[in-house]
Amino acid sequence: MKVPMLDLSEQYQSLRSEVLEVLDEVMSSSRFILGDNVKKLEQDVAKYSNVAHGIGCGNGSDAIHIALQALGVSEGDEVITTPFTFFATGGAIARAGATPVYVDIDPVTFNIDPNKIEEAITEKTKAIIPVHLYGQMADMEKIAEIAKKHNLAVVEDAAQAIGAKHNGKTVGELGTAATYSFFPTKNLGAYGDGGMVVTNDDEVAEQSRVIRVHGSKPKYYHHVLGYNSRLDELQAAVLNVKFPHLDHWSELRREKADNYTKLLKEALDDQVATPVEKEGNYHVFHQYTIRVDKRDELQEYLKEQGVATMIYYPLPLHVQPVFKELGYKEGDFPVTEKAAKEALSLPMFPELKLEQQEYVVAKIAEFYGK
Template sequence: MSQIPLIDLQAQYKTIREEVRKAVDNVLDGGKYILGPEVKALEEEIAAYCGVKYAIGVANGTDALLLALDAAGIGAGDEVITTPFTFFATAEVVSQLGAIPVFVDIDPKTYNIDVDQIKEKINSKTKAIIPVHIFGQPANMDEIMAIANEHNLFVLEDAAQALGSEYKGRKVGSLGHAATFSFFPTKNLGGYGDGGMVVTNDEELAKKIRILRVHGSNPKYYHSMIGYNSRLDELQAAILRVKLRYLDEWNQGRREKAALYNEWLKEAPVVTPFAAEDRKHIYHLYIIQTDDREELMKHLKEKGIATGVYYPVPLHQQEVYKHLEYGEGSLPNSEFMSKRTFALPLFAELEDVKVRMITETIKNYYANKA
């Protein structure tokens, strides 16, 4: 039986192997391994790609969020509004700074934060909003920025899953006051290890993040802040520069596979992803909904098809946040989707015939069930 993985990193590597090896050799031959020319070049290329002035490479996507919030002055007792339907890091960094995550439910169509519910959570302690461009589709940024401007709030786009996606013709990363990316290997632009980046048009914010990532020092050994050790690795930067050249092509490949899924799952009793007309969804994950998730996932596994749940427990129901006292049913859409949604295999190199195999397997499951 053939096995179909959720994502195949080896298939991608085979297409760029020689370029990657050359880039790595250049770093090793050059002898500069920390914050060298490759990091600087990647920062410039990502900034240009996103249409912003500044990009700062850091150790990972979580640190990108942490340093951006720290540089923006978020601290003890502040409240930060965000979504509970995301990876834990989005709220974790808020708590690490002594601030309090305030969760707003999601729009059940896009899975992004429901902008209509943001205003009711704003009070004198509210200092920031973190919209997450979940699964590769941008949040409703016009309304979020309008609310933020009205209440003088800092907006940090969590774009870990969305590099290359667009909102009304503008790249994510250029929509808020700052944005963060993750280069975790499974991301649309992934390294061969950890990595992250902050982008912004705010010169002062960029300057602070550059200082924070090197123990709060500028120059070296002279410390003006309590900082972090969070630097993007030179080897990862070199690899990412190779891969960045292919990002749009790979994202388009994902969009094409998603279109096939949408077409071939029309007859199945599952809900396929909704893509807003004014946004360019890049399908970091292809998420479907069904009433019998566990049984369908089990059936797919038996047929050699990998799946994944994103996310089984919304953040407001995590044990570590019990003290925030969000009761059962307090954020119903997030709770509902955490029980119904899961991801199907999706990557640019996935053959159309395998997409067909996956969709036929799903349709056969429901036909036999009926």
């Protein structure tokens, strides 16, 4: 049996006629940039996030950068975040001219450990970026409390967590701003790149809208150094078709996650550490990530058996070559470094079949001699 990490073909076939119809409407309108489809998506995603504003942009990486710039983060500032995340998080901080300051993670959720944030705060600290990794929100209540105490902004990197909740609050409600990615593999994915900033802060929203169009307002009058990062009408049209299905897809992901956990517990007892949904959280399982011994050997074995897996992420940001000037070294964040050696993400998408999951787990058990 072949089990892909992600298969978008079934989803597309179920939406094909509607997608083709809206794409034809965009083509016929000849309005391709910042039109009605973008406005609708911005309004719907903002409402979904329980905030006032949505600002569509070119991708999730730009969304973080735009939010930071809109908050006034610049050269000489420091931004606290996690080293266990995709490069875009640290990259956006550096592109804004600021210095990433890393803090170790919670070993259970893989998210930034709020108990270690305060010791990293200095007079240069301007913001905190918690990353809601794999689809589970970080402890935003504690993080928001720390930020308020020290007068810091909070930008939630929710690239993997649209629809996730923490104690009844959704992404964006407890931060100054939050950012989404609509990369095709995401829970709400476009057919190309796309991203969005969501916020309740009127000034952050206004600045974000200006920054995404070369810093101009009105057109051709430039007051800040912005850049070109706009969500286009074609991608927004596709996302508008998909958006009404998001909650259902999230429930299906949760169902698949439950299946995996039951199957793994039955087959391997506690030999494989399965994901833990913290009390009060609603996990949307962008990834189903286990922790295992002999991770690399297991991945290779599964590949031989036709099972695709991914390692998110094999090299933490603090030891990435591009950040060597920050002075971090291996050993600085032991929880992160251990996770980077043990984490393995299994195939996860709403259309994943039970027999595929059973096959994946059987092959994992086979590898460990169970």
